[in-house]
Amino acid sequence: xxxxxxxxxxxxxxxxxKDILEFExxxxxxxEDGFKALELLQTKDFDVILCDIKMPGMDGxxxxxxxxELKPDIPVVMISGHGNIDTAVESIKKGAFDFIEKPLDLNxxxxxxxxxxxxxxxxxxxxxxxxxxxxxxDIVGNSASIQKVKDMVDRVAATDARVxxxxxxxxxxxxxxxxxxxxxxRAEGPFIEVNCAAIPSELIESELFGHExxxxxSAIKQRKGKFEQATGGTIFLDEIGDMSLSAxxxxxxxxxxxxxxxxxxxxxxxxxxxxxxxxxxxxxxEIEVNNxxxxxxxxxxxxxxxxxxxNDRIEDIPVLCEYFIDLICTEYGIPKxxxxxxxxxxxxxxxxxxxxREFRNVVERLIILCDKIITRExxxxxxxxxY
Numbered sequence: 001x002x003x004x005x006x007x008x009x010x011x012x013x014x015x016x017x018k019d020i021l022e023f024e025x026x027x028x029x030x031x032e033d034g035f036k037a038l039e040l041l042q043t044k045d046f047d048v049i050l051c052d053i054k055m056p057g058m059d060g061x062x063x064x065x066x067x068x069e070l071k072p073d074i075p076v077v078m079i080s081g082h083g084n085i086d087t088a089v090e091s092i093k094k095g096a097f098d099f100i101e102k103p104l105d106l107n108x109x110x111x112x113x114x115x116x117x118x119x120x121x122x123x124x125x126x127x128x129x130x131x132x133x134x135x136x137x138d139i140v141g142n143s144a145s146i147q148k149v150k151d152m153v154d155r156v157a158a159t160d161a162r163v164x165x166x167x168x169x170x171x172x173x174x175x176x177x178x179x180x181x182x183x184x185x186r187a188e189g190p191f192i193e194v195n196c197a198a199i200p201s202e203l204i205e206s207e208l209f210g211h212e213x214x215x216x217x218s219a220i221k222q223r224k225g226k227f228e229q230a231t232g233g234t235i236f237l238d239e240i241g242d243m244s245l246s247a248x249x250x251x252x253x254x255x256x257x258x259x260x261x262x263x264x265x266x267x268x269x270x271x272x273x274x275x276x277x278x279x280x281x282x283x284x285x286e287i288e289v290n291n292x293x294x295x296x297x298x299x300x301x302x303x304x305x306x307x308x309x310x311n312d313r314i315e316d317i318p319v320l321c322e323y324f325i326d327l328i329c330t331e332y333g334i335p336k337x338x339x340x341x342x343x344x345x346x347x348x349x350x351x352x353x354x355x356x357r358e359f360r361n362v363v364e365r366l367i368i369l370c371d372k373i374i375t376r377e378x379x380x381x382x383x384x385x386x387y
Contacts (some may be wrong), residue, residue: 002117003027003045007037007063008052008079013102017050024110034058048116049098051086053080061094068095068137073123075116079104088207090336098278104118137178140323141316145308149176153251156303157183162255164300165278165308170357173205173278174238176305183235186274189233196247206263217266225259230273240294240300241281248293255299275300309350310359317348320356324363325374342376350383 004026005373006017011032018028018371029044033055040046049067053060064076078091081102091113097119098112126138139150156163157180161204165173174193181191199207206215226235243251254260255275259268277300286292310316329336352358360384370378 002047003029003237003258004113005029005031005040005046005049006253007031007034007060008057009033009050010052011053013052017104020106020109021113026113026286029173034060034063035318037063038066038070041067045076046071048113049076050076051076051078051172053078061090064091064094068291071268073120075119077112077116107340137182138174138323139172139175141181142319143241143308143313143316144314145313147154149305149307150179152204152305153179154183156180158185160186160274161302162274162300163276163303163305164283164297164371165307166283167278167280168309168355169280170307170355171307172356173241173280173307174236176307177234177236177238177278181236181274182273184211184234190230190326191234191236192230193236193238194226195238197242201244201247203245205250208247208261209250210264211263219264220263225260225262226255227273227311228269231280233270234274234276237275237277239279240277241279241286242263245291245293248296252296252299255296262311309356314348315358320359321347321363324360325367328360328364328367332367335365335372337370337372339366340375340376343374343379346376346379347383 004021006014006021006028008014009032010019014030014032018030021028022239027048029038029040035058037049039053044335050065051060055063060080061076064078067076072095075097076095076098078088078099080087080099081101091099097116100108100112139145139146139153153176163177163180165176167173177193178191181187194208196204205223206219206223208225208227209218210223210228211220214224237251250260254271258271258273260271261268283292283297287294287297313333321344325337343346347362354361365382366374366378369382
């Protein structure tokens with residue numbers, strides 16, 4: 001049931017609002033002034049606040065500002081018998097959801113409350129969805145090697161330093177990139193991912209820097225590239241070791257000058273992005289055989305983070321099992337399955353050439369094919385595909 005806090009120094013108005021709102025099936029708490037209201041906010045949660053503006057001691061605008069500091073997600077509806085346009089505008093500017101004049105129109109009040117409830121619900125749902133989305137990108141494990149990765153991320157995330165992430169396929173380099181972004185000052189900005197290995201070499205420059213209309217046969221309109229799209233946020237250049245030398249030269253310029261030029265264009269466009277790159281290749285070898293520019297390598301590798309193979313941190317397999325079982329069962333909408341310690345032991349004996357990506361697939365296979373408890377025999381039967 002939705003909870004509403006009514007703040008008004010007039011007892012008759014407080015009680016009238018309480019009777020009306022309780023008749024509408026709301027739970028109502030009353031406060032005779034701002035000080036009492038702030039005490040209640042410290043100990044209880046509310047979905048909406050109705051607050052009078054003219055009150056002794058602490059007026060409604062001051063209360064609104066305190067609420068914005070303590071519980072910024074709670075919609076606050078200001079009410080006043082001395083209202084005018086300036087007061088209403090000031091309230092909205094300070095963060096109020098709406099402003100209603102006294103004497104209160106019952107229908108207007110109920111509609112406003114319903115709209116405020118909708119906003120409160122949307123905020124809650126957004127937080128839940130964001131939490132679920134972020135959970136998909138958790139770096140899971142307590143081993144010394146993975147803790148070193150987490151510590152490095154936490155140390156450099158708040159800076160704009162460029163980061164080069166290395167590691168085998170499937171180790172979770174993207175998770176490290178996302179954690180860097182989410183813990184950075186750019187977290188509210190876009191996170192744009194580019195898989196350099198998946199884009200044909202003749203299209204990579206257009207993909208990264210955009211193109212002007214008519215730049216090539218299929219360029220029927222102007223298009224912004226990934227660097228422009230990532231302005232104010234982070235661009236993640238995955239598998240950068242597969243990027244063509246011509247594209248590398250343009251990326252180098254973008255890093256040096258924070259300027260790009262669209263394909264087929266002359267205009268210089270200023271971009272403000274943090275660059276994170278990743279590769280499964282040995283870039284030192286690629287430099288030796290002239291497949292990768294040494295100057296670009298040094299630009300990208302201000303910070304180096306190596307993500308270890310799963311085979312080098314098998315002590316993390318028990319916690320990874322629990323994590324993926326919980327995640328996958330939730331995605332499938334089925335009760336969470338258990339796994340025997342002996343089954344985990346068998347998983348630790350396997351060689352994980354595909355690392356975390358392969359491990360997740362195996363756990364998903366076991367969840368689908370096994371009963372409520374995943375046993376050692378299940379791992380022996382299903383973990384390694386039989387061709």
